[in-house]
Amino acid sequence: MSKKIAVICGTGAATSTIIMNKLTKFLEEKQIKARTTQSNVNAIANSYEDYDLIVSTTHVPNSVTTKVINAVPILTGIGADKVYDEIEKELNS
Amino acid sequence: MEAITRYIATFKQMEVVTREEAIDGLSVVLNESGYVKETFLSAVLEREKVHPTGLPAAVGVAIPHTDTEHVLKPALAVGVLENPVPFQVMGNPEENVEVKIVFLLAMKExxxxxxxLQKLMGLLQNEELLIQLSKSENLEQAKKIFSTIPIGE
Structure with a gap:
């Protein structure tokens, strides 16, 4: 079964749009089947249990027990490869 | 010139001491030009506290923004700070980054x-263009730089 990823930022508008776009391309290239949903941090506080992985550009409260990967390096390009590796590892686990 | 530059509403060289002043100075222009509602400024400042937008790129930048409901027309206001001011780092609010360029984003859809957004990201990843932009003197020069940005990888 394909895993479910939430791509989030503070508003669910700006940076999550960029990350969503990049992540979709990455998953296609790697032929990883996963379902991605764009959301914001307030919504995820109540729905995190629906997801296997959260990819976020903002701080996520500790009450969220789903694995969170910080995606800010994808925005700056500095350390982006490490983030992609971590996402891939998490999806293959 | 490319269509992307239509979004760039203003370019300002600014002498400020705090991030609030920087955001305020750019927001005023967006408000007066009819891009954003009166509520935009306070919504951006509030959001910046909770979800900071400083980015430690090759040149420190920040991309303050807020919910689409405060925006009338999409726009980007660019401010180059004479003296960098600290912003908290996106995703890592315990850390600060000295910000030289502020991109105040008004997103509608x-x-x-x-x-x-892709152009902006391409710019963040391009040290040379960021430095050029930080040395720009007017809106026309800034637009020219934007039109040469490759899409971020």
Whole structure:
């Protein structure tokens, strides 16, 4: 079964749009089947249990027990490869 | 010139001491030019506290923004700070980054403005263009730089 990823930022508008776009391309290239949903941090506080992985550009409260990967390096390009590796590892686990 | 530059509403060289002043100075222009509602400024400042937008790129930048409901027309206001001011780092609020360029983003429909966001990301990853932009003197020069940005990888 394909895993479910939430791509989030503070508003669910700006940076999550960029990350969503990049992540979709990455998953296609790697032929990883996963379902991605764009959301914001307030919504995820109540729905995190629906997801296997959260990819976020903002701080996520500790009450969220789903694995969170910080995606800010994808925005700056500095350390982006490490983030992609971590996402891939998490999806293959 | 490319369509992307239509979003760039203003370019300002600014002498400020705090991030609030920087955001305020750019927001005023967006408000007066009819891009954003009166509520935009306070919403951006509030959001910056909770979800900071400083980015430690090759040149420190920040991309303050807020919910689409405060926006009338999509726009980007660019401010180059004479003396960098600290912003908290996106995703890591315990850390600060000295910000030289502020990109105040007014997003209306993120999917429709994906081109703008991608260009912005391309810019963040391009040290040379960031330095050029930080040395720009007017809106025309800034627009020229934006039109040469490759899409971020």
């Amino acid at each position: 993120p999917q429709a403005q994906l081109d703008l």
